[in-house]
Amino acid sequence: MPAILAEGLRKRYGSKEVLSGFALSVREGTVCGLLGPNGAGKTTAVRILSTLLRPDGGRAEVAGFDVRTRQADVRRRIGLVGQNAAVDEVLSGWQNLVMFGRLHHLGTRAAKARATELLGRFGLDETGKKPVKQYSGGMRRRLDIAASLILAPPVLFLDEPTTGLDPRSRNEVWSMVRELVAGGTTVLLTTQYLDEADQLAGQICVLDSGRVTAEGSPGQLKSEIGGDRLDVVVHDAADLARAAGVLARYSESPPETDADERRVSVAVRDRVTALTRVAGDLAAEGITAEDIGVRRPTLDEVFLHLTGHKEKETDLTGRKKEVVA
Amino acid sequence: MTTMIRDSWTMTQRGLAHWVRMPGQVIAGMAFMIMLVVLFGYLFGGAMRVPGGGDYLEFLMPGMFVMAVTFGIAETMIAVQADADKGITDRFRSMPMSQAAVLAGRNTADMFNSVANLAILIATGLVLGWRVRGSALEAAAAIGLLLLLRLAVLWMGIYLGLLIRSAGAAAAVQTLLFPLTMVTSTFADPASMPAWLGAIAEWNPLSATVYAMRDLFGNPGAGGGSWVAEHALLHAFAWPVVLLAIFVPLSVHRYRNLSR
Ligand SMILES: Nc1ncnc2c1ncn2[C@@H]1O[C@H](COP(=O)(O)OP(=O)(O)OP(=O)(O)O)[C@@H](O)[C@H]1O
Ligand SMILES: [Mg+2]
Numbered sequence: 054m055p056a057i058l059a060e061g062l063r064k065r066y067g068s069k070e071v072l073s074g075f076a077l078s079v080r081e082g083t084v085c086g087l088l089g090p091n092g093a094g095k096t097t098a099v100r101i102l103s104t105l106l107r108p109d110g111g112r113a114e115v116a117g118f119d120v121r122t123r124q125a126d127v128r129r130r131i132g133l134v135g136q137n138a139a140v141d142e143v144l145s146g147w148q149n150l151v152m153f154g155r156l157h158h159l160g161t162r163a164a165k166a167r168a169t170e171l172l173g174r175f176g177l178d179e180t181g182k183k184p185v186k187q188y189s190g191g192m193r194r195r196l197d198i199a200a201s202l203i204l205a206p207p208v209l210f211l212d213e214p215t216t217g218l219d220p221r222s223r224n225e226v227w228s229m230v231r232e233l234v235a236g237g238t239t240v241l242l243t244t245q246y247l248d249e250a251d252q253l254a255g256q257i258c259v260l261d262s263g264r265v266t267a268e269g270s271p272g273q274l275k276s277e278i279g280g281d282r283l284d285v286v287v288h289d290a291a292d293l294a295r296a297a298g299v300l301a302r303y304s305e306s307p308p309e310t311d312a313d314e315r316r317v318s319v320a321v322r323d324r325v326t327a328l329t330r331v332a333g334d335l336a337a338e339g340i341t342a343e344d345i346g347v348r349r350p351t352l353d354e355v356f357l358h359l360t361g362h363k364e365k366e367t368d369l370t371g372r373k374k375e376v377v378a
Numbered sequence: 379m380t381t382m383i384r385d386s387w388t389m390t391q392r393g394l395a396h397w398v399r400m401p402g403q404v405i406a407g408m409a410f411m412i413m414l415v416v417l418f419g420y421l422f423g424g425a426m427r428v429p430g431g432g433d434y435l436e437f438l439m440p441g442m443f444v445m446a447v448t449f450g451i452a453e454t455m456i457a458v459q460a461d462a463d464k465g466i467t468d469r470f471r472s473m474p475m476s477q478a479a480v481l482a483g484r485n486t487a488d489m490f491n492s493v494a495n496l497a498i499l500i501a502t503g504l505v506l507g508w509r510v511r512g513s514a515l516e517a518a519a520a521i522g523l524l525l526l527l528r529l530a531v532l533w534m535g536i537y538l539g540l541l542i543r544s545a546g547a548a549a550a551v552q553t554l555l556f557p558l559t560m561v562t563s564t565f566a567d568p569a570s571m572p573a574w575l576g577a578i579a580e581w582n583p584l585s586a587t588v589y590a591m592r593d594l595f596g597n598p599g600a601g602g603g604s605w606v607a608e609h610a611l612l613h614a615f616a617w618p619v620v621l622l623a624i625f626v627p628l629s630v631h632r633y634r635n636l637s638r
Binding site: 100103104105106107125128129131133135137138139140141142143144148152153155156157158184200201 | 381384385388389391392395396399400464465466468469470471472473474475636637638
C-alpha cells in the first residue's frame with residue numbers, strides 16, 4: 054500500500070483549473086520530489102493531501118486514510134511544513150514547540166522534554182528562549198520543521214523547505230530528511246531546486262498546469278530527454294553557427310546555442326561515437342574547439358524540456374533563425 | 379470533549395503568553411482608554427452639560443466601559459487575521475487537535491484580557507471620583523452586560539478576522555470603530571446634537587447599552603424620554619444576543635470553509 058496516493062485530483066479557483074487530474078503514488082519510506090514551475094499547483098496538491106483543502110474531484114489517501122472522510126486519522130499521521138514558516142512569532146521557539154506538543158496531546162512534561170530535544174537536534178538550543186521574531190529566516194525554517202516532527206509522523210509534507218536557506222542550512226535540512234527517511238518516514242517534497250530533488254528524491258514527479266506530466270527516477274527522467282549531452286565550446290564566436298551545423302548531424306533534436314559562452318550543445322544517443330566523429334568533423338572544417346565533452350543532462354534541462362515545450366519551440370525557431378542568418 | 383477542553387486551555391495559555399510577551403501593546407491599549415477618560419473628563423468635562431444635571435465624570439464612565447469593550451473587536455480581529463496570514467491557523471488545521479478549540483481558545487484568552495482591562499478602567503474611574511450608586515446586584519448585572527457585549531463583538535472580530543485578507547483591511551475596520559463608538563450617547567446627550575446626528579447617536583445600539591449602564595450603576599444621564607432609553611436594559615441584552623446568533627454560526631462556517 055502506498056503511503057501517499059492521489060487519483061484524478063481536481064481543484065479549481067473560479068474559472069481557473071489549478072489541478073486537473075493530479076495523480077501520484079509514493080511508496081512507504083521513500084522521498085517523492087514534486088517539481089514544477091511557479092503556479093503549477095504544487096502547494097495546492099500538498100494542501101489537499103494534508104487535509105487543508107477539499108478537492109473538487111478525485112480521491113486521495115494518506116497513510117491509508119481518505120483525506121476527505123478520515124481527516125482526523127490523516128492528521129494524526131502527518132507532519133506539514135508549509136511554504137511559509139508557520140510558527141508563533143511572539144512566543145519563543147521553546148514555547149512554540151511545547152504548545153504544539155501539548156496540542157498533539159503529549160503531557161506537559163513530555164511536551165517540554167520533546168521541545169528541548171527537538172531544539173537541540175535542530176541547533177536551536179541557544180536561541181530557544183528568544184522570541185521567534187528575532188530569528189533569522191533559516192532558524193525559523195528549522196523551528197518550523199521541528200514543529201512538524203513532534204510526533205515523528207510517518208508521512209511528512211515539505212513545501213519548498215529550503216527556499217531562502219543558505220547552503221549550510223540547506224545541507225542540514227537535507228541530512229535531516231535523509232535521516233527521517235532512513236527511519237521509515239515517507240516524504241513528499243516540493244521544490245524549485247532541481248539539485249535538491251536530485252539529491253533527495255528516489256522518485257520525481259513533474260507537475261505542469263495541474264497534472265503530472267512526467268514521472269520516474271532522476272536517472273530515468275534524464276535519459277527520457279534523449280540520453281547524454283554533447284557540449285562544444287568554440288574559440289571564435291563566429292564559428293558557432295558552423296559548429297551547430299556539425300552537431301546537428303549527430304542528433305535528432307536541434308542543437309542549442311549559447312552565444313555568451315560560445316557553447317553549442319545537443320542530445321546524443323551514442324556518446325563515444327558522437328564524441329569522436331564531432332571532434333574529427335570540427336577539425337576537418339577548421340573550427341577550433343576550446344572544450345569538448347559529453348555529460349549527463351542536468352535536471353534543469355529535464356525540467357525545461359518537460360515544462361517549457363511551448364516556450365522552447367519558439368525559442369528554438371528563434372535560435373534556428375540565428376543559425377541560418 | 380475532554381480533548382476539546384484541554385486544547386482550548388492550551389490555546390488560552392497561548393493567548394495569555396502573548397500578553398506576557400508583549401506587555402507594551404497591552405499597556406498602550408489601557409493607557410489609551412485612561413487617556414480618553416482624563417481627556418474628556420477634565421478637558422471637556424467643564425464645558426459639558428449633563429442632561430438632568432450631575433457630575434460629568436459619572437456621566438462619562440459608563441460610556442467609556444462600553445467603548446473599551448467595543449474596541450476589543452479590533453484586538454480579536456487583528457489576532458485572528460494575523461494567525462490566518464502567518465499560516466499558524468493552517469498548522470492548527472493540519473494537526474490532530476480539536477478544531478473547536480482554536481476558536482474557543484481565542485474566546486477565553488480575549489475574555490480574560492477584557493476582564494483585566496475593564497477592572498483597570500473601573501479602578502481608574504474610582505480613583506478619579508466615579509462612584510457606583512446602585513446596588514451591588516445592579517453593578518454585577520452591568521458588568522455582566524458589558525461582558526456579554528464583549529463576547530458578541532469577539533465573535534464579530536473572529537468572523538471579520540477570517541474574512542479579511544490583509545492587515546491593512548484590519549486597520550481600516552479599526553478606523554470605523556471611532557465614529558461607531560463616538561456617535562453615541564457616551565460623551566453628550568444626543569438631544570444636544572444636530573437632529574440628524576442625534577438620531578444616529580440615539581439609535582446606535584451602543585447608546586442603549588450606555589443608557590443601561592448608567593441606569594444600573596446609578597449614574598446620571600440614564601435618559602428618559604426616548605424610546606431607546608426607556609427600554610435600554612432590554613436592548614442592551616437583546617442586541618448582543620442577536621449579534622451572537624448571527625456571528626457564531628457565521629464564524630464557525632467560515633472556519634470550516636477555510637478548506638474550500
Ligand atoms: N486561494 C486561491 N484563490 C485563487 N487562486 C489560487 C488560490 N490558491 C492558489 N491559487 C492559484 O492556483 C495556482 C497554483 O497555485 P499553487 O500555490 O498551488 O502553485 P505552486 O506550484 O505552489 O507555485 P509556487 O512555486 O509559486 O509556490 C496559481 O495560479 C494560483 O494563483
Ligand atoms: Mg507553492
